[in-house]
Amino acid sequence: MRLHTLTIVGVGLIGGSIGQAVKRRGLAARVLGIGRHQASLDAALGRGAIDEAHLDLEIAARQSELIIFCTPVDAIANQVLAAAAVCPPGTLLTDAGSTKAAILRAVDGRLPGGIAFVGSHPLAGSEKRGPQHADPNLFEGRLTLVTPTAATDPAALERIIQLWKSLGSRVRVMDPDDHDQALALTSHLPHLVASAMAGILPPDFRELTASGFRDCTRIAAGDARIWTSIFIQNREAVLSALGLFTHRLADFQKALESADQAALAQLWSQAKQVRDALGS
């Protein structure tokens, strides 16, 4: 894949890393960055993540072959529609949002002819924020989920798959609803659990935490705004994952209440087997 002009909307950790990866791999002659704050844009410029910075999405949309939206999930659909309204035909749009179904429902059927949007979600990132933490190798060996719908143009899908592969990622194609169900369990629930656990720590117990508590709650340091919007967009799937989790907690509680050593050992061993299979 070799583009003339690529635009990244939202130059935070993910957007900045995409820009650095694109430039390091020579995938685009020009990378434009769009942001709401000049300071983030300047940081992205300084980190070599973008060549030009703009506060106005439409200026960039008019001159791009490909636009990647790396903004909070509740902003993506409106930005996609705004950009699509002014893009030249043939422009390809994708995103990096952690939810997919709500975005696709808001976009599908509302794009002008010749403009394609394909949903994506790279499973990369961290509790850190901002272009100062961007990493051109962030996608190397990671998995990106690409989520076509019945409305998706097969050629556009193929180009987006190639884009992520060009950035070093593996790609798996998934149905958007399946994506949201799975990610509710593998990503959104852990964030909720980490926040619930961090939230109940009394200040005078802080020095009594060791690596277990710190590992387990690390992602609670994520951005409140971003995670609130993910929870809201995917709330039914998150509620169902939370139901599964509280059910398993109740199994632990029952085993503890009855001091049932065998039941506890069984719950623990099964969990250890799963965790061991994940690797470090």
Place this chain on the structure above:
Amino acid sequence: MRLHTLTIVGVGLIGGSIGQAVKRRGLAARVLGIGRHQASLDAALGRGAIDEAHLDLEIAARQSELIIFCTPVDAIANQVLAAAAVCPPGTLLTDAGSTKAAILRAVDGRLPGGIAFVGSHPLAGSEKRGPQHADPNLFEGRLTLVTPTAATDPAALERIIQLWKSLGSRVRVMDPDDHDQALALTSHLPHLVASAMAGILPPDFRELTASGFRDCTRIAAGDARIWTSIFIQNREAVLSALGLFTHRLADFQKALESADQAALAQLWSQAKQVRDALGS
């Protein structure tokens, strides 16, 4: 602190690390290691954690000034009593167990005259096991909790505090019940939560996990036997910490069910503030 003979009972990650730290810092002329399996003892000898290996606790107990029990929490009290029965007067005993009240209740008032046991808990360790993961710097800058009771001899307490400081640790003196209440929340609950979350992951979702899920569940890879015994020994405090946690989960659930963005943002921000204060 400078000892002639120190014995470590249980030469796993913690026991092996104590042995390496003692030898590197020249705190004892001879370090004896006690284990149930020759293979672990050989590994500890090979890693320079001990000078001599024995399968029989009593042989070592007869010739030690200080014995540290680094065995599963449900084994410690019986081993302390067995060692105390054959130790010369003046021998000092301590442990590294993750629970304190049950051990102290089982030991207090049952030691021969001239033998002192002081409970300890170094907040160090990981999901890894065995002397092959021992690290002489494991206690450097970490906190060790020392938990005297009304029966504890002040001179013995002072020597145990000095021991941990000599190994590079900071020391905080705590009541054993307060210790168990606090650790239920800061250590035992995270292990339970990590296990519950790892346990509900379907095999086909494994490749959909990223660093959030992995961090959050890392400690579920801990040893099932060791953690089952910790949960059983501290089950009332763990149940009460679990109650606090499920109450907070219910707050999240309620906010999600009513799509209450402000309540979610508030829960999230409060948790982020706590987590940010903990540092990495």
